[in-house]
Amino acid sequence: MTISTLTLNPAIDQTVTLDALKPGSVHRARSVWSDAGGKGVNVACCLADWGLPVAATGILGQDNAAPFTQTLSAKGIDDRFVWIPGETRTNLKLLDAGTGDTTDINLPGLDIGPSTLEAVRAVLLDLARDGSLVVLAGSLPRSLPPETYARLTGEVRARGARVVLDASGPALAAALAAGPGALPYAIKPNRHELEEWAGRPLGEPAALLDAARRLQALGIALVCVSLGEAGALFVSGEGALHAFPPATRVASTVGAGDALVAGLVAGLHDALPLPELARRALAFAAGKLSRTGANLPGRETVDGIAREIRVDPLD
Numbered sequence: 001m002t003i004s005t006l007t008l009n010p011a012i013d014q015t016v017t018l019d020a021l022k023p024g025s026v027h028r029a030r031s032v033w034s035d036a037g038g039k040g041v042n043v044a045c046c047l048a049d050w051g052l053p054v055a056a057t058g059i060l061g062q063d064n065a066a067p068f069t070q071t072l073s074a075k076g077i078d079d080r081f082v083w084i085p086g087e088t089r090t091n092l093k094l095l096d097a098g099t100g101d102t103t104d105i106n107l108p109g110l111d112i113g114p115s116t117l118e119a120v121r122a123v124l125l126d127l128a129r130d131g132s133l134v135v136l137a138g139s140l141p142r143s144l145p146p147e148t149y150a151r152l153t154g155e156v157r158a159r160g161a162r163v164v165l166d167a168s169g170p171a172l173a174a175a176l177a178a179g180p181g182a183l184p185y186a187i188k189p190n191r192h193e194l195e196e197w198a199g200r201p202l203g204e205p206a207a208l209l210d211a212a213r214r215l216q217a218l219g220i221a222l223v224c225v226s227l228g229e230a231g232a233l234f235v236s237g238e239g240a241l242h243a244f245p246p247a248t249r250v251a252s253t254v255g256a257g258d259a260l261v262a263g264l265v266a267g268l269h270d271a272l273p274l275p276e277l278a279r280r281a282l283a284f285a286a287g288k289l290s291r292t293g294a295n296l297p298g299r300e301t302v303d304g305i306a307r308e309i310r311v312d313p314l315d
């Protein structure tokens with residue numbers, strides 16, 4: 001089974017560690033490091049670390065290629081990116097060493113024209129074979145319409161592949177409003193993204209579960225709602241459950257959601273039952289949290305974390 005990821009708006013994540021983040025004041029950074037990132041890139045990195053063959057496509061700028069070419073090659077990821085003139089954006093991640101919280105400043109990124117989108121679409125449809133898994137993840141370049149993921153999902157599905165979508169705002173709303181033949185197989189909104197779609201705060205666990213069930217009723221086979229340190233909800237035809245993260249030393253939360261998506265994909269690849277799939281997804285996230293960048297510890301460590309994860313049925 002082939003696995004591919006699409007990142008239309010990748011980023012170099014520049015993490016700046018501060019003693020304490022105080023808006024409006026001058027900061028002297030403790031340290032700074034950079035990782036090749038963007039949601040589909042991170043998902044591909046985690047899947048490669050787990051040992052699955054994976055191809056990554058999307059759009060990258062030619063002028064700051066090195067972090068991407070080095071990372072993709074070091075991890076053995078099949079590099080199917082389309083390169084265009086200009087620089088891939090750099091996103092700032094301000095890590096407060098006191099609280100451990102990260103403040104994200106995500107830049108808009110390169111604008112792309114119709115011919116570039118067509119080039120990426122051709123690569124994606126070539127990768128989307130019958131029975132394969134295709135991850136569409138992250139923000140859209142500003143020049144693309146919000147319906148971009150909805151359209152690509154329909155085309156990828158028509159080729160017999162399953163789509164896992166991690167999107168937000170209008171792009172997510174458009175993908176969820178697509179007809180039954182163009183809906184993703186699985187989605188992973190976080191609480192904020194689910195609230196945006198629902199149009200109201202979802203404070204109570206029952207409200208979150210209700211919103212997730214409404215998405216499943218639309219025709220999405222697997223809905224995973226990530227809740228940061230509270231873990232994640234999983235809703236599918238097999239039932240509903242809440243999985244809780246293990247106690248973890250957090251090196252960086254950047255890419256935790258992407259690692260969760262990678263764990264979902266690895267679970268779908270192995271056709272795991274829902275509780276085991278949830279454990280694997282949370283184990284990927286916990287494994288990544290202990291490291292900077294989109295990096296997982298070895299398989300035995302991740303499997304060991306998965307065995308520790310508590311899963312409560314919600315039915």
Ligand SMILES: Nc1ncnc2c1ncn2[C@@H]1O[C@H](COP(=O)(O)OP(=O)(O)O)[C@@H](O)[C@H]1O
Pocket residue numbers: 190191226227228229230231232245248250253255256257258260282285286289
């Ligand atoms: N501070 C944390 N402590 C423990 N686990 C965490 C923490 N932050 C994230 N996680 C794990 O990572 C997953 C994804 O994180 P989340 O912040 O919900 O995603 P996103 O980055 O997409 O908003 C969570 O479901 C949880 O398992």
Ligand SMILES: O=P(O)(O)OC[C@H]1O[C@](O)(COP(=O)(O)O)[C@@H](O)[C@@H]1O
Pocket residue numbers: 009011012013036037038039040042091106137138139140253254255256257258259
């Ligand atoms: O495409 P977006 O929505 O701007 O997000 C891109 C950012 O999200 C990340 O993929 C991290 O995402 P998560 O922390 O949600 O897993 C970063 O690598 C990147 O800077």
